Amino acid sequence: MDQPEHLKSAGLKSTLPRLKVLDLFENSKERHLSAEDVYRQLLNIGEDVGLATVYRVLTQFEQAGLLVKHHFEGGKSVFELNKGDHHDHIVCLQCGHVEEFYDAAIETRQEKVAAGLGFAIRDHSLHIYADCTKKKCPHKR
């Protein structure tokens, strides 16, 4: 339970809402949570937190490098714990489940292409939207 250190090193006071949000991400089944998800789950746990605070905390955590933010189709942003490893996402169109993957070949090709066009990559996002090919979608919720 070294959460307070995480917060401290990020220059953030160790407050109740912040600890609860961090805890949620570290113990939740679903790695990818939207602000609304976090808000609802905290209310369910009995935590009396405001939606505005959730948004603020998520943004602070993202800037502190604790979380990473992604924007998939469908309006709302989702956050996930930053494990330090870059990866891309494949989204199941049936159930919305998000799977992660990393492909070195794709990464290096991107660098090559960008360099060839005279750009230095600062960030990138690759989102694949797909149907599960198994008989019954194993991600159905």
Place this chain on the structure above:
Amino acid sequence: MDQPEHLKSAGLKSTLPRLKVLDLFENSKERHLSAEDVYRQLLNIGEDVGLATVYRVLTQFEQAGLLVKHHFEGGKSVFELNKGDHHDHIVCLQCGHVEEFYDAAIETRQEKVAAGLGFAIRDHSLHIYADCTKKKCPHKR
């Protein structure tokens, strides 16, 4: 000027707003336009069109396959003429200019990765956000 045919074959009446929007995309310097962009430019031309209509028309054109929609960081969606060729995008962080590219190796790797995970790709988006490496950004506006 075969726009009416485009519309007709899409089952859309050939109305003034629709023709103006199509015309804008075919003659605009910037390939990627948001709804707001289209709206403003039409007003500048003296066309008295409503924002709601612009949104409706853009959506219809997308469904008809005339336009393609993209969602970059920063909230708003942009549309571009559908030339039938898939391509990805690199966005200049300095000026917001969008450059297009296509890399066969990346495409095939994506298919492989998705297949390996048990998915059939329906759609995907690869957005690279980068700094221009030339002394002065040639895209500065």
Place this chain on the structure above:
DNA sequence: GTTACGAATGATAATCGTTCTCATTTGCAT
């Protein structure tokens, strides 16, 4: 332990992009 002060919170209003509603207008087949 109190105290004090700035940072953090929560309720709510505001904003932004987008969609919906509905009365009016338009395209087009007759």
Place this chain on the structure above:
DNA sequence: ATGCAAATGAGAACGATTATCATTCGTAAC
């Protein structure tokens, strides 16, 4: 020309997110 469904425009409504601001909390100094 005429009629009617389709399309339009103004503005309301919407969902996600951000800003405002009075109140509460964390913590460092006493």
